[in-house]
Structure formats: C-alpha cells, structure tokens
Amino acid sequence: MAYALEDEFGDIIGKARRGQDLSHSQIATAAGITGTELSRMEQYTLKPTETQVLRLAEVLNLDGTKLLDIATEAWAPEPPQQISTSPLEVITISAPVGGWPVNAYLLICQATHAAAIVDTAAHPDLILEQLAARPVKPTAILLTHAHSDHTDGLPKIQTATGCETYIHTDEPKPRSETRLREVAHGDTLTVGELTVTVVNTPGHTPGGCSFIAENVAFVGDAIFAGSVGGPNISLQDEIDSVRDNLLSLPDGVRLFPGHGPSTTVGEEKAHNPFF
Ligand SMILES: [Fe+2]
Known part of the structure; x- marks a missing residue:
C-alpha cells in the first residue's frame, strides 16, 4: 500500500x-x-x-x-469518524490537477442545508456535481489561497451558484466573475447556522488563511498531515501562524488541507516534525 x-x-x-x-x-x-x-x-x-x-x-x-x-512510515493520521450529532458535515472532493490530487470541500450546515464551497480547485464540474447530488443550498465560496490549482474553477462555480466569494485581503486575487469579498484575521461569516472564523495562516502565500467552524478547520496549504505547504513566502511565518492559530485549537479539531488526508490538531502536535 x-x-x-x-x-x-x-x-x-x-x-x-x-x-x-x-x-x-x-x-x-x-x-x-x-x-x-x-x-x-x-x-x-x-x-x-x-x-x-x-x-x-x-x-x-x-x-x-x-x-x-x-x-519509516510508522505514522499516518487516523481517518475521521462521522458523528451523527455533529451540526455540520464535510464532503471532500479530491481530483488531480496537473497530475497531483487537490482537495476542495463542501462545508454543510446540517440544520439548514446551507453549504460553503471551500476552494474551487480546477475541477468545477466535479464540485457542481457534488452539490447537485445532495439537498444543499450553496451560500458562499471560501478561498484559502489564490494558487491556480485551488481556484481555477472559480468563475464557473460563481456563475452556476451566484455565491459571494471570500478571500484574505493580503492574498493576490484570482480570476473572478464577481467582486471578491475581502476578509482578515478574526472576521466571521455564517453558513446557515454555522459561524466560520477566519484566521491568518500565511507563509505558503502572503495572505493564506484558514476557516474554522465548530470542530473543523480548512487550512489550504498551510499545514499538511505531517508536513507544511511549500514555504514560498516564509517558513517562519508558516510555522508561527499555524502554531498560534491552528495548533492552539483543541486536540480534536479536524484539519482539512488542500492536499493529502485530513488530520487533527492532536495528531499534528504529536507527529508533525515542523512543530
Ligand atoms: Fe498552494
């Protein structure tokens, strides 16, 4: 394997x-x-x-x-367990871009069926298919960062859903059909009854950010299971912001990265060699 x-x-x-x-x-x-x-x-x-x-x-x-x-391949994060009482559901949509799998996600409010699309990747049709396959209403597009492997599908998804798109104010802006809504550290937005908080996680890109809701966080390429995203801007900023704004969350919070498997705060504190 x-x-x-x-x-x-x-x-x-x-x-x-x-x-x-x-x-x-x-x-x-x-x-x-x-x-x-x-x-x-x-x-x-x-x-x-x-x-x-x-x-x-x-x-x-x-x-x-x-x-x-x-x-020595002695560790990999435990896969998530679906808890039926959770107020939210996360759907992972993974498909290759340029030969490498990239993750997009749906964050669904169980009470209202409102859904946020987290990163649009370069496979908008797959995301629209996943939305159509369930009784959800897309209400927002959240971008962790602007790299093309995470945002190339944006215009098509904006046109199809009519959703507003949120991206960090310090991040370069991707091609978009509509005016982007800029967010900063500490801002909150709502997806149905869920409150989503923005935190800074720069270092891979200048304005990389993560979105936290209840016991999950969408972290883009700031941290991967057992590693970090390529430190294009600053490894120190990446390590400091991940430590301060993500690894300070409770151990059970599940982290959904832009590439590779999901993990948890506890797993990363115990196993990620950068921390
Ligand atoms: Fe990236």
Whole structure:
C-alpha cells in the first residue's frame, strides 16, 4: 500500500532546507553526508539510516523522533469518524490537477442545508456535481489561497451558484466573475447556522488563511498531515501562524488541507516534525 501522506521524508527535508535558505552542501556537511546523498534522499532514490534521519532533523530544526516516524512510515493520521450529532458535515472532493490530487470541500450546515464551497480547485464540474447530488443550498465560496490549482474553477462555480466569494485581503486575487469579498484575521461569516472564523495562516502565500467552524478547520496549504505547504513566502511565518492559530485549537479539531488526508490538531502536535 502506498504511504498515504502528501509529503514524506524527502519532501519534508527539502521544504525545511529551502525554507531556511540553506544550501545542499551546508546541510550535507553539517549532517555528515555528501551533497549527492542529500539530493538522492530528497528524491527518494536513497533511503536514509536512522542516524542520518536524526542528524538531518537536528541540522534542519525538525523534531527527530517525529521525522523518523514518517521516514519509516510508522505514522499516518487516523481517518475521521462521522458523528451523527455533529451540526455540520464535510464532503471532500479530491481530483488531480496537473497530475497531483487537490482537495476542495463542501462545508454543510446540517440544520439548514446551507453549504460553503471551500476552494474551487480546477475541477468545477466535479464540485457542481457534488452539490447537485445532495439537498444543499450553496451560500458562499471560501478561498484559502489564490494558487491556480485551488481556484481555477472559480468563475464557473460563481456563475452556476451566484455565491459571494471570500478571500484574505493580503492574498493576490484570482480570476473572478464577481467582486471578491475581502476578509482578515478574526472576521466571521455564517453558513446557515454555522459561524466560520477566519484566521491568518500565511507563509505558503502572503495572505493564506484558514476557516474554522465548530470542530473543523480548512487550512489550504498551510499545514499538511505531517508536513507544511511549500514555504514560498516564509517558513517562519508558516510555522508561527499555524502554531498560534491552528495548533492552539483543541486536540480534536479536524484539519482539512488542500492536499493529502485530513488530520487533527492532536495528531499534528504529536507527529508533525515542523512543530
Ligand atoms: Fe498552494
């Protein structure tokens, strides 16, 4: 069985290296391996020893025990359990964009059947099909960030649903059919009877944000199960904002990322080597 995480050992050490502006040779020398060996480890053509994993973790400011669990495929997050008394339902819509699976979600208020579309990905037809297949009324489009693999379907979904679209004020704006509604940290909006709170999670993009409702959070590419999104803007901002605004939530809160499986605050505190 393929390991289920979005990022494995090679991706994690590559992101940690790039995010700290360290060269291959700096890391390799400090970890006692050659630059070629490091490149091969990042590309999964060389399996590191336990000692090498722990030395690399130390050099890259990662948690060694957690990194070792991922390197040896000893951990994957527990899948969610549907609780029938929950006031909300989350539908995951995953489809490949450019060869890689991207997640969009429906957040449904059980009391009113209002639904928010979280990220429109590049497969709008699939999202519209999922909406049509259930008795829900789409009321909002929430964008965690503007990258095209998460927003290319936006105009078609706006036209089909007539929903307002919410995106963080600091985020570059994607192509849109309607005027975007800008939100900032601490803002709230409603989906039926659900209150959704916006929190800052920049670092992957300048205005990346997450949307929290009850015991779930939609986190875009800020954090993945066992890893973080590519730190295009700032790894430190990514780590600080995720720690302060997501990992400070109760352990049972389920995190739904833009790529890979969902996880929980508790699982990430215990297993994510960046924290
Ligand atoms: Fe992204």
